[in-house]
Amino acid sequence: MEFNLPENTTLIADTARRYLKDNYSFEIYRQHIEQQNHVDASRWLAMQELGWFGLPFAESSGGFGGTLLDVAMVVRELGAALCLDPYVDMVVAPGKLLEYIGSDASLAMLSDVIDGRAKLACALYDYHAGYQVLTPSMKLNGKRLSGQKNFVPDGGFADTLLTTALADGELVVLAVPVAACETTRHRALDGGRIANMLFDEVEITDGMILARGKKAEQALSMLLAYLQALDCARMYGAAGALYQRTLEYAKTRKQFGVAIGSFQIIQHYLVDMFIDLQQLESMLLMVAVKAESEDASRRERASTAAKAYYADKAVRIAQQAIQIHGGVGVTEELDIGHYFRLVTHCSLTHGDRAHHINRFAGLDEVHPGE
Amino acid sequence: MNLDFTREEQEFQQSIRDWMQTNVPDDIKRCSAVGEMTGKELQQKWERLLGGQGWLALTWPEQYGGPGWTATQRYIFDLERAMAGAPPTSPFGVAMVGPVLYTFGSQEQKDRWLPGIVSGGTLWCQGYSEPNAGSDLASLKTRAERKEDHYLVNGQKIWTTQAHWADMMFCLVRTDSTVKQQKGISFLLIDMKTPGIEVRPIYSIDGHHHLNEVYFTDVRVPLENLVGQEGMGWTIAKFLLTHERTTIAGVADSHHEISRLKKAVAEAPGFLDKSQARQRIAELEIELMALEYTNFRTVAATDEGKPFGPESSGLKIKGTELQQKVSQAMVELGGMMSLTWDNPETVGSDVFNRATRRYNFLRACTIYGGSNEIQKNVLAKMLLGL
Ligand SMILES: Cc1cc2nc3c(=O)[nH]c(=O)nc-3n(C[C@H](O)[C@H](O)[C@H](O)COP(=O)(O)OP(=O)(O)OC[C@H]3O[C@@H](n4cnc5c(N)ncnc54)[C@H](O)[C@@H]3O)c2cc1C
Secondary structure: OOOOOOHHHHHHHHHHHHHHHHHOOHHHHHHHHHOOOOOOHHHHHHHHHOOOOOOOOOHHHOOOOOOHHHHHHHHHHHHHOOOOOOHHHHHHHHHHHHHHHOOHHHHHHHHHHHHOOOOEEEEOOOOOOOOOOOOOOOEEEOOEEEEEEEEEOOOOOOOEEEEEEEEOOEEEEEEEEHHHOEEEEEEEOOOOEEEEEEEEEEEOOHHHEEEEHHHHHHHHHHHHHHHHHHHHHHHHHHHHHHHHHHHHHHHHOEEOOEEHHHOHHHHHHHHHHHHHHHHHHHHHHHHHHHOOOOOHHHHHHHHHHHHHHHHHHHHHHHHHHHHHHHHHHHEOOOHHHHHHHHHHHHHHOOOOHHHHHHHHHOOOOOOOOO | OOOOOOHHHHHHHHHHHHHHHHHOOHHHHHHHHHOOOOHHHHHHHHHHHHHHHOOOOOOOOHHHOOOOOOHHHHHHHHHHHHHOOOOOOOHHHHHHHHHHHHHHOOHHHHHHHHHHHHHOOOOEEEEOOEOOEOOOHHHOOOEEEEOOOEEEEEEEEEOOOOOOOOOEEEEEEEOOOOOOHHHHEEEEEEEOOOOOEEEEEEEEOOOOEEEEEEEEEEEEEEHHHEEOOOOOHHHHHHHHHOOOOOOOOOHHHHHHHHHHHHHHHHHOOOOOOHHHHHHHHHHHHHHHHHHHHHHHHHHHHHHOOOOOOHHHHHHHHHHHHHHHHHHHHHHHHHHHHHHEOOOOOOOOOHHHHOHHHHHHHHHHHHOOOOOHHHHHHHHHHHOOOO
């Protein structure tokens, strides 16, 4: 085995970190959180110029042929910077779904994503179906689409949804204009925008159906593993930032005439955070390599385990960061609480801990090391 | 051993339950059913209602307006209060400054301040913590200089819960900086309308305004607002810490939260794995039972007039940890329904939609009132002799 990041991946990560350091800040984030539209035009353009829009996609699909690991490093940096720009929600997620579907029509849409012309988002969940994405509650009856999608991360401004429904029990993936549904948007826990979308007998033409049956299921399963890995990457970025800031705070905050980091219990807390962070990093490398595997069982084993582990340990790191900060840790003014909310948020998207524990328990046995 | 309420206590419980059923205002029930903050107006309405009934200053001697209940009765009351969906009463007047006043205050001070606390008419806040005096409270710097007929107060407090609601603050100030830290601290009552006081909000990560910074610039406080003698502030503060332990574990409110959680799970849309959810709740309930029976021992000891035994020492630690666990379970069982923050419409379940606010805020319960780390330091030293 070999755990060194490829040179190119390191370069991508370093560039992302530098870009965000120069162009993003907690102050910008706090303004951003109040806004309805979560795409800042100049940053959006900058991200495109950095090559992030093409990064996740194969050259044969018109992308730059980056790996999931490359994308995960970008997303890690976005998490570390608390950046709300909906890169994953509006580029990676819809783009990967289109790429995995792989039809001429979907690849044509993908090229608009890569060019930055598309305003797409994925609407995969509703509260009835919960995390069971392959059995959405929305129905396509003949040419009429009815039902609802919730928790849609659309940056507050998507104009087209990639969404799912059952047509006579068969899964279909559709591209539907946002204008065709009744939309209400609000703030999510991480500060981003999410939407509820009601579809009331929306007329669907054949051209709007992108995939059906096995093809649709397979594309969605691959997409989910990919996004679960990116959830972990984002949490890793946040957990790392929490650890760094908390360590610094423990060295500078004084009570009883000494730094609180001189108290043994605080030292042990920080050592536990450090060790957990190491394990989280291992899990991130593991999932970022394996979650884009062609082999479904390998993919699921990796993404399910990683997501379950993160929902426990990254959350614990965030809780401890607050505890060690004392009163200031629970204020809006400090970034600590915002990272905490981001981590909680990501622990609940694309399957929460209980969901993944359940799933993992149902997976096939493999020989240790496989 | 008898581990059940007596027949009289059961009758008492029934009568309180009946009263709560008819008297807890609907708007309060609505808030608590979904886990929303009650806000100042509702909180005061509720406290005045209890005050009118003589049920606010529960631990106080009857001569000052207490109902004359046993600790068991107080426990029962608290339980029925919580289960009826009513909020805990604000601790600052009733549980903190009141007992200080009837223990250390002059006759004039008692006459002047106790009635407003008993009736729920006066709102108090606690001005202890400062930016550099949190866990190390004794290092506080807010100064009170003794002048002809007043103290001149300068300095800053922080994390002052409800300072923006309060009529009065009880405050620890430094009156002497030449003696050992603890010896130079005094306990002052400060009218929040006095010129020179500025209250600035601090928003917490539940998105609400509970906390404040309070700045004092040449604030004149009448000499008669000193409680006890100069230099007694630390003794009084320590007295407060040991005053009432029978509700510190938050058992009553944890019962209410668990029952809310059960109801939300039962009503949740089909996707939730209910048997998995019920197991998780069962684990919480069992933990709560251990806490509750430990608490019962403290309650019983109080009624027998015995000092608190070692069993009471972990109540705050275990109680706050459990509050956090219950709120975390609520967020996690809600899954994506917990992702909503300021959603005007219900997505599946109001309870889950609002769960993260409480979860976020409760991160503070292992920090305030003496952090759990400090509690453990004290126990290691005092109880274990380490
Ligand atoms: C929601 C909320 C409401 C509050 N309401 C009020 C109020 O109404 N009035 C008021 O006066 N104050 C109030 N407080 C303040 C509260 O009492 C303090 O936050 C608390 O005492 C901790 O102080 P600190 O925040 O300065 O943290 P610090 O004292 O700086 O502690 C930081 C961390 O170090 C740890 N630590 C410190 N010393 C030691 C030690 N010796 N050994 C091991 N660990 C240690 C702490 O446990 C904590 O984890 C409130 C706080 C919160 C969060």
